[in-house]
Amino acid sequence: AQSVTQPDIHITVSEGASLELRCNYSYGATPYLFWYVQSPGQGLQLLLKYFSGDTLVQGIKGFEAEFKRSQSSFNLRKPSVHWSDAAEYFCAVGRDSNYQLIWGAGTKLIIKP
């Protein structure tokens, strides 16, 4: 069955520290891959996406993600987090249609001062 796993329900990092949020998927073919961020009280905003080509993709707000086919992973990274990065992060995969996007359960990022 197709699925997306975000193993960490929440992660706490110090401001200025590096960040990696994990996303693993199970899909029949190479899917389209997305990371979205949800700030408190807001809707979701696209951070970055991967369709094909270079497996390291750059997004907004200094985020990047790397697609690793052999590990079925699409982990999100940022070299130095800011307090404003505190939010919920969602990984999503799909291919056939936007209606059939499969969403991870989300990872809550907490920033320590």
Add this chain to the structure above:
Amino acid sequence: DTAVSQTPKYLVTQMGNDKSIKCEQNLGHDTMYWYKQDSKKFLKIMFSYNNKELIINETVPNRFSPKSPDKAHLNLHINSLELGDSAVYFCASSQRASNSPLHFGNGTRLTVT
């Protein structure tokens, strides 16, 4: 300019009532969606509407009915509200292509008492 706007932001009502949530997008997208986000932040697709084609999620009770007067608007009407309907409801839009990212509204927090 707000890309995807939904009203109201908060909705508190009693069990058994009927309520509607409105959504409008000014992005020129041809596809709109309703999502439900529960208290654990889990996202669940409810409906997708592309022009005159409505795709219904089979797990959504028929008390929920989307209505789209035109491709820029997708409203959600809920009959006979139940306690379990309490959640945040997000409207989103995109182009139909499966690699087209979703643009979300800021959500409507529905509380049924």
